[in-house]
Amino acid sequence: QVQLVESGGGLVQAGGSLRLSCVASGRTLNGYNMGWFRQAPGKEREFVVFITWTGGATRYGDFVKGRFTISRDNAKNTVYLQMNSLKPEDTAVYFCAAGPYGAGTMRGRYNYWGQGTQVTVSS
Numbered sequence: 001q002v003q004l005v006e007s008g009g010g011l012v013q014a015g016g017s018l019r020l021s022c023v024a025s026g027r028t029l030n031g032y033n034m035g036w037f038r039q040a041p042g043k044e045r046e047f048v049v050f051i052t053w054t055g056g057a058t059r060y061g062d063f064v065k066g067r068f069t070i071s072r073d074n075a076k077n078t079v080y081l082q083m084n085s086l087k088p089e090d091t092a093v094y095f096c097a098a099g100p101y102g103a104g105t106m107r108g109r110y111n112y113w114g115q116g117t118q119v120t121v122s123s
Contacts, residue, residue: 009117022096038092
């Protein structure tokens with residue numbers, strides 16, 4: 001079993017930055033993709049970004065447009081999401097997820113999920 005715990009959310013003004021962290025525990029995540037998804041009130045959970053085990057490949061949602069950067073430190077079992085130039089429409093609960101290689105952008109392919117961290121961007 002894997003436990004994922006997100007942190008780093010909060011309230012920020014438009015144009016500001018936040019850095020989210022996700023720490024994994026319980027078992028090794030060798031070979032796993034790590035992803036971030038988000039869910040705004042009344043909307044479906046949407047893909048934000050994923051990174052492969054080696055960090056050699058990433059993919060971002062179209063709305064990111066160069067504002068976010070994902071990274072991972074496998075020695076610390078931690079994945080990060082640096083978010084810059086935040087907009088009010090980025091307001092959502094951000095979830096960390098772990099899935100086998102190939103999980104990609106499909107939330108249904110991710111096996112493990114964190115509880116989420118709230119990000120609120122004021123205008």
